[in-house]
Amino acid sequence: MSSRVDSSPWRLEWSDALSVGIPEIDVEHQRFIGLVNELNEAIIGRLDLAVIKNRMQSILEDAAAHFAHEEELFREWGYPEASEHAMKHAQITLALHGIMTRFERGGMEYEWIEAGLKVKEALIEHLLAEDMKYRDYAQRTGLGRVNPA
Ligand SMILES: [Fe+2]
Ligand SMILES: [Fe+2]
Numbered sequence: 001m002s003s004r005v006d007s008s009p010w011r012l013e014w015s016d017a018l019s020v021g022i023p024e025i026d027v028e029h030q031r032f033i034g035l036v037n038e039l040n041e042a043i044i045g046r047l048d049l050a051v052i053k054n055r056m057q058s059i060l061e062d063a064a065a066h067f068a069h070e071e072e073l074f075r076e077w078g079y080p081e082a083s084e085h086a087m088k089h090a091q092i093t094l095a096l097h098g099i100m101t102r103f104e105r106g107g108m109e110y111e112w113i114e115a116g117l118k119v120k121e122a123l124i125e126h127l128l129a130e131d132m133k134y135r136d137y138a139q140r141t142g143l144g145r146v147n148p149a
Helices: 023-044 049-077 082-104 109-141
Strands: none
Touching: 023 049, 023 109, 049 082, 049 109, 082 109
């Protein structure tokens, strides 16, 4: 059964397995993970809705800047999957805005918990499924500032 560490289902922890080998992007992903953890802490800790919305707003802003940064790198690299990847960014952005709207409507506590988990899942799935594709591409082609092995 799961451990009783109180934060475990909600927290994301950074690990080397999440590294895309590009330090400036890793830093952004780490910050993003921190923001998602803070959002979920606010939800689980039953902080004011204003705090939750604030933290969600930070995630929206951070995501927009981060996605734009990745897409800029794709242009520099001539990354062949750039448009598919940008489409995924657009889908996540839409989903995140939908979640923000749910917070703005207030709603029930269980809905916030579900929404917080959705934010976490969207982030981690995107990192593992999509961002890892450009990690492989950058390593294969020598593009990006890849960490020494
Ligand atoms: Fe990313
Ligand atoms: Fe991405």
